Amino acid sequence: MFDFQDVVGQEAVKEHFRTAVASDRVSHAYMLIGEAGFGKGTLADAFAKMLLCERDPLHPCGICHSCKQVQAGTHPDVIHVTHEKPNTIGVDEIRSQLDAEVVIRPFSGRRRVFIVPDADKMSVQAQNAALKTIEEPPEYAVILLLCSREDALLETIRSRCVKLRLHPVPDRELLSWLRGLEGVTEEQAELAAGFARGNSGKAREMALSESFRERCAADLRLLTELPEGGAEQLAAGIARIREDHPDPGTFLDFVRMYCRDLLVLKNRGRREDLIFPEWEKELTRAAVQSTLPGIGRILEETERTEERLRANVNPELAIELLLLAVRQSTGKGK
Ligand SMILES: [Zn+2]
Incomplete structure (x- = not known):
């Protein structure tokens, strides 16, 4: 673990790190910016491994003492700043894990690497404490701030960091x-x-994840049965969606894929063209009951739901309106 090949895509970031190491021009402070799941943590650890490998910094060997320690998470010169409260990094945590640690010289290699996951959760005081270190870092220090929201950090911090942005993978x-x-x-x-x-x-x-497949099956069942279902089924559906989709956007994605399959079937597409081939039977039944304008209305309503959620409309209400549109799409429901 912790090699660049463990992260798919993000070539620009990898290239930047390789060039920095190859030319021995490693900066003292970086921001890795990208949403959770893009691989910021793995990239940061892989970079730490490069900086500390005893044999070949450009291609960390994975077998030297240093590489093994990085992989095991026990390298004394790689510090992952942790925090107790889920939504904030407090000033004391930065003082004790960054400011106080940074003055300690490297135990083995040339560098000490400080990785701050969720750096955008630092309180303003914590950021000011971090700023002190980022402004005047010892020559061996490399600080990596991992964040999903760049603007949550003070401009004074941002302006002192090399900003590396991660992107969705095609x-x-x-x-x-x-x-x-x-x-x-x-x-x-x-x-x-x-x-x-x-x-x-x-x-x-x-x-x-097995539960992901189960969730898909439940979503599909709801959408195909909704036109014939009653108010009770609608209410139960809303409750389940809220539970299964902590981010309601994933349900909207599902609805779009469902509509895509209905359109494929309406256009006499084949089973292999479907996103959900194993539910061909249920989808075909739904496709027969739906009209093209009806499917179009569901897609429009999905867009509208997305706007409502962005505007902070209550998610239950937003989903209810969407499900009502699905129900009416066949012309049978009321
Ligand atoms: Zn090594």
Whole structure:
């Protein structure tokens, strides 16, 4: 673990690190910016391994004492700043784990690497404490701030960091990577790649998760049965969606994929063109009951739901409106 090949995509970031090491121009402070699941932590650890490998910094050997310690998470010169409260990093945590540690010289190699996951959760005081170190770091210190929201950090910190942005991985690249993972079937790979929006961490989790498949089955059952169901089924559906989709956006993704399959079937597409081939029977039944304008209305309503959620409309209400649109799409429901 902790090599660049453990992270799919993000070539620009990897290249930046390689060039910095090769030319011996490593900066003292970096920001790795990207949403959770993009691989910030693995990239940071891989970079630490490069900086500390005793044999070949450009291609960390994985077998020297230093590499083994980085891999085991026990290297005394790699400090992962931790925090107790889930949503904040307090000033004391930065003082004790960064400011006080940074003055200690490296135990073995040339560098000490400080990795701050969730750096955007630092309180303002914590950021000011970190700033002291970032402004005048000892020559051996390398500080990596991992964050998903760049603007949560003070400009004074941002302006002193090299900013490296992570990006969604293109679907095709993600799919071929998922196919190579142990324990992932072709069907799971496709399903996960379709949902993950380029997020490799989420994709892997979905591909390997049994509950993800169950969730898909439950979503599909709800959508196909809704037009004939009553108010009770609607209410139960909303409750389950809220529980199964902590981020309601993933349910909207599902609805879009469902509509795509209905359209494929309406256009006499084949089973292999479906995103959910194993549910061909249920989908065909739903496709027969739906009209093209009805499917179009569901897609429009999905867009509208996304806007409502962005505008902070109550998620239960937003989903209810969407499900009502699904119910009416066949012209049978009321
Ligand atoms: Zn090594």
